[in-house]
Amino acid sequence: GQNIDQPTEMTATEGAIVQINCTYQTSGFNGLFWYQQHAGEAPTFLSYNVLDGLEEKGRFSSFLSRSKGYSYLLLKELQMKDSASYLCAVPGSNYQLIWGAGTKLIIKP
């Protein structure tokens, strides 16, 4: 079966760096997605990793280790608008994504 784990909630300070971890167990592997979801809004695509290593995209970076079944999303220079839930997802067996429950990130001034 497939299982995804991520922390329920994290708190960080404006201007700081935060790392949101995601571990997964899947029978096959076809990449890992990160999405951002602001309260009351739909999720929006952040990143997709299919190979090991770190991919940087502005203030956000995503890391993948396939051998460890592990990924993290790194957010730098945190801004208040980064307060949101961050969802980790992997493709399931039928071309649909299996989602983690999301990590609620709270940014404090």
Add this chain to the structure above:
Amino acid sequence: GAGVSQSPSNKVTEKGKDVELRCDPISGHTALYWYRQRLGQGLEFLIYFQGNSAPDKSGLPSDRFSAERTGESVSTLTIQRTQQEDSAVYLCASSLIGALQGGGYTFGSGTRLTVV
């Protein structure tokens, strides 16, 4: 259209009534998904349409739930005899082929359903 459009954005209905939710995907997107998200929880897969193939209905929670899609266009999700536990945000997403292509999904803004 430019994005995934869902209607209505909010729906309040009485227990036992039927509701119909609509999703208009991005033009050219062959894959369409419906998800349910209860307050403070993750996304729950409901159903997946891919072109003219038979839909994957494995996530529908009961026979009160059904969905249709005409070709590669609009989809409707119908909930019959609504129950209070059906209260949630229903999200529709579309993608070019499937999520495995790496393009990810584009979500609509959802329909917030409240059953009273």
